[in-house]
Amino acid sequence: SERAERYNFASGPAMLPKEVLEQIREELPNWRNTGSSVLEQPFTSTAFKQLMVETEADLRTLLTIPDNYRVLFMQGGASAQFGLLPLNLLRSGQSADYLESGHWARKAISEARRHSPVNVIASGTEQAFTALPPLDHWQLDPAAGYCHVTSNETGNGLQLQEFPELSVPLVADMTSDFLTRPLPLERFGLIYASAQKNLGVAGLCIVIIRNDLLRAPPPGLPTAFSYAAQAEQQSRFNTPPTFALYVTGLMLRWMGRNGGVPAMAAAAQQRSRLLYRCVENSDFYLCPQRPADRSPINVCFQLTKPGLTETFLTEAERNGLANLRGHAAIGGIRASLYNPMPLSGVARLVEFMTDFERKHG
Numbered sequence: 265s266e267r268a269e270r271y272n273f274a275s276g277p278a279m280l281p282k283e284v285l286e287q288i289r290e291e292l293p294n295w296r297n298t299g300s301s302v303l304e305q306p307f308t309s310t311a312f313k314q315l316m317v318e319t320e321a322d323l324r325t326l327l328t329i330p331d332n333y334r335v336l337f338m339q340g341g342a343s344a345q346f347g348l349l350p351l352n353l354l355r356s357g358q359s360a361d362y363l364e365s366g367h368w369a370r371k372a373i374s375e376a377r378r379h380s381p382v383n384v385i386a387s388g389t390e391q392a393f394t395a396l397p398p399l400d401h402w403q404l405d406p407a408a409g410y411c412h413v414t415s416n417e418t419g420n421g422l423q424l425q426e427f428p429e430l431s432v433p434l435v436a437d438m439t440s441d442f443l444t445r446p447l448p449l450e451r452f453g454l455i456y457a458s459a460q461k462n463l464g465v466a467g468l469c470i471v472i473i474r475n476d477l478l479r480a481p482p483p484g485l486p487t488a489f490s491y492a493a494q495a496e497q498q499s500r501f502n503t504p505p506t507f508a509l510y511v512t513g514l515m516l517r518w519m520g521r522n523g524g525v526p527a528m529a530a531a532a533q534q535r536s537r538l539l540y541r542c543v544e545n546s547d548f549y550l551c552p553q554r555p556a557d558r559s560p561i562n563v564c565f566q567l568t569k570p571g572l573t574e575t576f577l578t579e580a581e582r583n584g585l586a587n588l589r590g591h592a593a594i595g596g597i598r599a600s601l602y603n604p605m606p607l608s609g610v611a612r613l614v615e616f617m618t619d620f621e622r623k624h625g
């Protein structure tokens with residue numbers, strides 16, 4: 265059945281472009297003339313191996329990934345990576361540096377602490393995570409195994425604008441802004457991102473790792489979660505999340521057809537500027553985030569009059585503007601504007617916000 269016109273602002277799983285949904289539906293019964301659905305494909309079949317090769321090649325082209333980096337398709341989401349990073353990258357007793365920038369960085373830190381010593385290089389706690397600690401405040405340990413940052417704090421609405429050149433491998437959780445802006449890839453040791461936001465459906469986590477960081481799995485680490493083992497077996501040590509990989513492949517091609525990463529970045533700026541301007545131009549809405557650190561991907565704001573948030577959310581939903589509730593731990597309103605969100609969705613939200621203020625302001 266057809267769906268009604270509706271914009272989905274969920275933080276994830278997020279909306280897919282209409283044309284990608286249609287392509288999935290069309291191709292579902294008979295994928296690539298195999299006589300079966302992609303859901304029924306053995307991951308060892310020639311057709312599926314080919315899909316994995318193409319998906320990696322498309323990702324490499326979009327992000328200009330240098331040859332000395334490997335692309336891994338893993339399971340367990342970014343949350344599993346929180347624990348897998350220290351297990352795979354650190355030597356016994358070695359510690360890691362972490363930037364405490366918000367909700368997701370804290371999750372990454374608490375998981376890492378279960379396996380290794382963690383040194384918090386700077387924290388945004390004093391500003392209640394409304395600003396990012398500036399680079400010159402980071403207290404880096406030159407002996408750290410790596411330095412971890414969260415490039416975009418999905419719940420707090422903050423984005424790291426610059427990635428420093430460090431003497432230790434820079435590791436970034438890019439789950440919510442992967443493929444939304446060009447990256448200086450050579451500055452990173454490792455990047456990881458769950459797929460369910462900018463590039464597909466849940467179940468797949470992409471890891472991009474510099475070759476020299478691959479090493480034999482330490483005792484106690486399940487082989488399926490070893491970067492080296494998955495790299496050696498082209499991410500087919502065990503069954504990869506085949507459907508999520510297929511959708512990711514479609515999304516990468518959609519991005520390629522629509523101007524690639526530079527065009528995604530320009531669209532993200534256009535969308536978020538429109539929305540931040542609407543918030544800034546009114547005393548009815550408030551965005552406490554420091555302007556220079558505001559995320560173009562997850563726009564978080566509050567209503568200044570108490571007790572109106574639920575009404576806002578209910579009326580927005582009635583107007584086809586779905587899932588605008590802020591992160592459970594943070595509250596307020598959050599509009600997640602991933603790559604598939606058209607500018608018309610933000611224009612409609614801004615129109616709604618202006619009307620809502622007129623009615624309730």
Ligand code: PLP
Pocket residue numbers: 275276340341342343344368414416417418419437438439440458
């Ligand atoms: N890191 C960031 C920045 C996120 O936004 C999320 C999910 O919202 C996660 C990690 C967790 O991802 P997953 O649920 O795939 O483990």
